[in-house]
Amino acid sequence: MMRYLTAGESHGPALTAIIEGLPANLPLSREALNHELFRRQQGYGRGGRMKIEKDELKILSGLRFSRTLGSPLTIQIINRDYDSWQEKMAPFGERPGTVEPVTCPRPGHADLPGALKYGLQDVRDVLERASARETAVRVAVGAVARELLKHFDIGIYSYVQAIGEVAAPPVAAAEVVRNYEKIEASPVRCPSLPAAQKMMAAIDRAKAEGDTLGGVFVVLALGVPAGLGSHVHWDRKLDARLAGALMSIQSVKGVEIGDGFAAAARPGSLVHDEIYYEPHTGYRRRTNHAGGLEGGITNGEPLYCRVAVKPIPTLTKPLASVDMDARKPAFAAVERSDTCVVPAAAVVGEAVVAWELAVALQEKLGGDSLQEMLANYRSYRRQCAGR
Template sequence: MTHFRFLTAGESHGKGLTCIIEGVPAGLPLQESDIAPDLARRQGGYGRGGRMKIEKDHAEITSGVRHGRTLGSPIALWIQNRDWANWTEKMAVEPVETEIERVTRLRPGHADLPGTLKYAFDDVRNVLERASARETAARVAVGAVARRFLAEFGVTIRSHTLAIGGVRSPITSLTEPIDWEAVESSPVRCPDPAATEAMIAAINAAKPHGDTVGGEIEVRAFGLPPGLGSHVHWDRRLDGRIAQAILSINAFKAVSLGLGFEVAALRGSQVHDVILPVDQWQGQPWRHATNNHGGIEGGITTGEPLIVRAAIKPIPTLAHPLPSVDLDTGQEVLAHYERSDVCVVPAGGVVAEAMVAIVLADAWLEKFGGDTLEETRRNYLAYLETIGPRRRTSE
């Protein structure tokens, strides 16, 4: 069974980030320029901190591609950390003679305390470097490769901001068309101008207090056929795989599909997506009157757009630190502070897109297989021939 798999390695202030991708079929057109736009989108967004002024992320393809096409072998990507120049001693691989000051002030809401306890460290930096959201640059690079693969089959993945700091976008309908150009031109990736200004104001209001704000994002994937995922085992259900992928992203605390938590207060007649008769399909098989389930039923795609919503907590590194304790003494101190953002919600949407793309690419290859892109395409087209009504009535 073919799978899209990946690994990342690297620390926030180390030399850089390494990505290894396995399972991409041979023959996929792929260049570094296919990855660059998503890396740039991740670095944008109102409320980002000083690190984004230092880095200019670029993914170098170091293996798995020849003359602009994938070879079917593992693909390796390298993203340099420009800030490494300022951390060569603190983050040196080899032993150093200089005594490096340890980080012992724990940050509430971060991996600091559980990470140091789990791995028996006496220096929080050993945890915070890898636990940093800097690692998401690698995920976005991998997601761009997955997105490039899915694009061969007409699949597109987008995201927009639903809320920041308690300010909500007026876009609430699951089927409301989104002006994606307006999303990309908005500093907070919200297509509504009034909501954009109010979200910026919420970020600005938090900054003088050394505080941070969170929010919500929505990811939509278009062009998916029915049949990705499976109902037969818990770990093959696509909704569960997507939820795990989203919640693995730094600062993400909740995820839902379609109406999500809203279904708890509604009756079944208000929730379930009525299947339309063939004369109302408009060229797409098995259309539904609504998409309250967000494009997945029973762990399997329905053919409707996939809609994922997720909540991002305010990041835990505050310029005005919260009370905490010292790892060495257990005595009360102020939490550690290191350069950070006020708001990462706009960037969070881009990272969520990447993780959805990765899960969908894996599900696609699981369903259609193929050692080459053309083999995958033949399998996909053959499958589409099988998904109409089982017995067509004569006209």
């Protein structure tokens, strides 16, 4: 089974991921992987760090002549910022007198609960790892998964539906694909130009007021075959795994699959997707309220996840907190920070969805190499066509 671990602090020397269980012979290109890192660093409302750092990955193991070996793939992304943080983040030695601890936790961050849980006096010991800087290496992992999915004609897309109170009109999956260049070029990843302009104005206002904004993004996966995931056990249900993966992204507070919460208010006749069959398409649906998943298994329709992102917690006009040394009222610490991360979070959303689909695909098909997976896929498609 494919699995991965990540390691690394926001201002430490590097972020690292080890992916275990990848099939051998999967072609990987440096350009394709780095392009995903670039996409995560875009977006209107990002802070200073994105201007300092242009992420690029290094592969330390598992790849030879641009093909996976089947052995663990180790990815490293150097934190260029580490040069100016070496003293504050030194792995060895005593704390220098010049390095002040952070003692005023930021509401909405892991700062206070993390310090309490791990018995830490310096909130930096928590925030360095809790920071969404970690998502850079998760995007790299997702980029590898995406390369695997491409061989099965599975494509992952995302767009931003709302920022703060500004919402764009709903968009059909086919329209997203048709307009994808426009979405990629939009500073807020929004398919509607008028909505995008209002979103950017809202971000400008929030920034001027020392505030932050959240929003909603959508992740779509097209070309997903029926039969990924399983109904037989709770932890094999793909809807649960997707929701867990999306919720694990820093600042994500809600995940809907298909119509999600809206379905709760409708009668069943308006929620379930009627089935028809045609020899050239197989089993299809005229609607896709289920978002491509029934009983924890993909049903062959586009996968649709809608994700709520809270406004990020670091405010330049800080909220009330408590100084944990003095136990006295104080303002929350101010770190260099973004104003709105919804477009970047959407790219991270694509990455975690790509990973979960790649894992489910490998579970379905087995195979130690890409060619074995593809042969098994052809045979599975024949089996589905015959039923």
